[in-house]
Every structure is written in structure tokens, then in C-alpha cells.
Amino acid sequence: MPLISARDLTHTYPGGVTALRGLSLELEPGIIGFVGANGAGKSTFIKILLGLLTPTSGDVSVFGLDARTRGLEIRQMVGYMPEHDCLPPDLTATEFVAHMGRISGLPRAAARERAAEMLRHVGLYEERYRPIGGYSTGMKQRVKLAQSLVHDPRLLLLDEPTNGLDPAGREEMLELIRRTGREFGIAVMVCSHLLGEIERVSDFLVAIDAGQLKSAAALHTFTGDQQLLAVEVDEGIDQLVARLTTVGITARVDQGMVLLPLSDERPYDAVRDAAADLGLALVRMERRRNTLQDLFRAPTHATTEEAHVARA
């Protein structure tokens, strides 16, 4: 049974804005990175998963429960951290997180105990007895994470969790997310428009754009055969590519660099031989991993080739 399953999910708001267009995906537990630009439909998808928004058409389920009819049961097992500020300034973190735990169904004593535990987990100690109004942005983000964890959910939905944090704060938040997913054994869906951040914590990546699925795959499939050899020559790029093709290596050109897939040691020798034979000045050779940004920018072969043609 998949954790989250959506089929042909479409949602059009009453105003006429279509946020999701036929989104279909199946997600298994783990840390799921959900990437998309602002307005791509991430928040709409979260609201549909929580059963707070009924999709215009299509099927959607969480833990195998239909989100359209069993939102209440789903919400019992889901923790949600919104993108925006959501904390009352005049309560202390302990009181607020415990209160939210009770709203999720935890008896008073258990809610207090878990609130204290979760705040310790996210790294708030003595500060938790002070009103939230005096907290820094980083501390507030931690409280937001703690309130989403207090009822021990099976799935966490985090909407832009690193929003407004400085670089050190971002690192710490990402580490917390990693721990939550790996050590606590809670499935996590992290929504972000920052691919670079998300790729560091996720097992699985989903990219959406304008309400449509752009790509979805486990992260190791991206990194597995994406080792590349980048070669820079003074001139004669096309000659080099043609020469490599004759020995059975398909190279492509990107920003003045020749890129070859690096599955074994063979390309090194091939490049050396080709450069020597053609008398090219080899400026540099480096191993490189295809960044995910590249993958999402040019997800299909068609567009890669178009780019090729355009440059040639």
C-alpha cells in the first residue's frame, strides 16, 4: 500500500485558477522531496492530502484512506508544518505545543510530556518556558516542527521548512528533517522551491510545475548513472565529439564543456587518445555529478537534443 497515491488529480479554485492538472503519483514512505516553483501547486496538494480541500476531480489517498471522505482519520496520523508564521506570541512553547498535542487527541499528561520531549528534540531547552513572541525566526521554526511532531504522526508534511532561516539555521533544520525521517521512522514530505536543499535530505524526489508532474524518481536513480566526465578543450569541441562517437562514446556539449557518461575508466583513455590524435589542447578534465537542477531543467531527451541543435 503506498503512503500517498494520487490519480488524475485536478483542482480548480472557485475563482477559476487551476492549481493541479491531472497529477498522478504514488509515493512510498521515506523522505520525499516535493519541488516546485511558488504557485506550482504544492500547497494545494498538501491541503488535498489533509482532506481540507476536495479536489475537482481525480482520486487521492493517504495511508490507503480516501482523502476526500476520511480526512479526519488522516489528520489524526499526519503532522503539518505550514510555510507561514502560525504561533501565538503570548503563549510559551511548552504550553502551545502541549495544547496542540491535546487537540490531536493526547491526554493532558501525555501531551505535556511529549511537548517537552519534542521541544528538546528540536533543540529548545530553557527557552521553551518563555513566550514565543520573543523567539528568533530559527526558534520559531523549531516550535513549528515540534508542534507537527507532538502527536507522533506517521507522516509529516513540511511546507518550506527552511523559510526565513540563515545558512546555519537551514543546515540545522535540514539535519532535523533528516533525523526525523531516518531515526524517528516517520515518513516526511518536504515541500520546497529550493532543489539544492531538498536533494540533500530526500530519498525520493517529485517535481511539479504548473500543477503537473514533471518528474518523480528515487534519488539513487539520479545519482547512480549520472557520473560524468567533463572535458574542456581550447578549440575543436565538435571534432572531439565526432571522434568520441566513432569509438562508441556518446558525448554532449554543455556550456563549452564536453560531457561524457562515466560508467568505467574507458572514457579517460578515449579522451586522451582523441586529444592526442587531433592535436587538441586539453585544458581540464573533471569528474562531475549531474546536478538535479540540470535534470529538472531538461528532463526529456527531446529538449536536450533541441539544446544541442540550437548550439550547433
Add this chain to the structure above:
Amino acid sequence: MSLAPDAVAGVIYDIGYRKYEGARLGRGYAFRTLYVHSLRSAFGLGRGGRALWIPWMLFAFICFPSAVSVAASAFTGGMANLMSYDDVFAFVSLVIALFSAAQAPELVSRDQQYRVLPLYFSRPLPAREYAGAKLLAMWTAVVILVLTPLLILLVGRLAMGADFVAAVKAESKYFLPILATPLVAALGIGTPALALASLVQRRWLATAAAFGFFFITVPIAGILTEILEGDAQRYAVLINPIFAVGGAILALFGAKADGVLKDATEHPELYGLTVAALAVISIAILAWRYRRMTV
């Protein structure tokens, strides 16, 4: 999964994540929790010292007239007459309205202002139950406010009677109106205050809106009763919710009044219906407001 070396050698006070295996209570519990939390915040409890000032000061004002009346009567050995039950609301109605205008935003506006609502709605608490718990808390707060001065008076009367049993008997005809008065006030003043506050995110603006509704209609009703004649004059006073509630309460005690409410005992149904209509319209506004909130 094997632990990373630093996790083993490092922080020993980190006990790791513990699953929660205990009971998970249902929606009724979430409703009760929110109700109690909201009732406490209506009286500024759990919000630090500064939040206590306004509600408790107003509460003291509300208890003051009947407490003074009882004290004066006790001092003079019964020479000074105790105020009558139906007088109490006339004395405290403005403070009750002030309290409602000041504290209703504490219940609903602040959750909107600080955007806490998504945290509630992403939990097993439907928006209509959120609104229900808030309304019940508002009603309870007003009931406490209106009932307390009446009880002070009742206790005073019972204590001062020469024969306790006889005193209970004498006062027993007021028991029902004493219990009904706070409910009428809650419906006619608490409900519109909460509905108005739910429409406004900023607390002080919400207070101003409710305050305006309760107090700007006072002179309007006064002027209209002056310039209008016949039936229209009779209805004009109902524009103000405090007058409507006051009239309905006078009718409950079967008391006669002069001034703007002189009509109340003759046409109690008019006042009763106005209070009911106020409550129904306010509840409809709340329902509409929180149906839209979910999305």
C-alpha cells in the same frame, strides 16, 4: 539501522525518539480542550499577567453594584433596600457589552491574526467544531458574568432573611428568571460580539467593531424613539442589542420599567424574538465564516 559513531559516543542525555503508544482521544476531547482553553483566554488566564487586567477589572465592575447593595443593606441592618434582580442587568449591561467587545477577539481574532487556524484544521477538529467550541466558551463567559451579580444578590437576601427557609421560599419565584437572564444575555450580546470578531483579524479593530455595534446604536435607538410615533417607535429601540436583551430580561422578571424599555413587559415577545434573531443571524455569520476558513 546502525548508529553513526558520533551518535553512540556523543550526547548521552539524548534518549532518542520515543513512539507514542498511549490513548488517542477523539473529536469530543479536542472540542472540550479547545472549549476550556478558550474560556480561560476569555478571562485572560494562561496568557501572562497583562492579559488579566481588562477582563478582571470589568468583572469587578460587574460585581460592584450588587456587592455594594448587599453590604449597605447588611450595615444598616436592612434599612437600605436591596436592589431588585431586574435592576442588576441595567447596572451592568454596558460593562457586559464592553467585556464581550474586548474579549471576543481574544477567542477568535487572534487565531486569525497569528494564523494559528491551519494548525487546528490540520488536526482532527473540523472548522465547524472549532467555531462551536469558541461560541460555547463565549456564552459561558457571559453567563458567568451575568450570573455572578445575581447570585451575590440572592445570597445576600437569603443571608439577611430572619428565617432561612422562609427566605428561600420567598426568593424561589426568582430562581428561574435568575437562571434564564444570563442565557438571554449570552445569546443577545455574546453571540453577535463573537460573530463580529470572527470577521476581523486585528484584535483592536474587532473590539472597535463590536463596541460600535453595541454603543453607536444606543443614541440611534434613543433618537428614533423620540422622533418616531406609534408602532415604529416601539420597534426602534430594538435596534440596540443591549436594549433588546434588557427588555427581554425585564419581561422575564415581570418587572415594569420606564424610559426606552417601558414597552418591554407589554410586548415581551418582541424583545424575545429580537434576541433570538440576533443570535440566529450571528450563528449564521459564524457558520459562513468558518466554512470559508477551511479552504
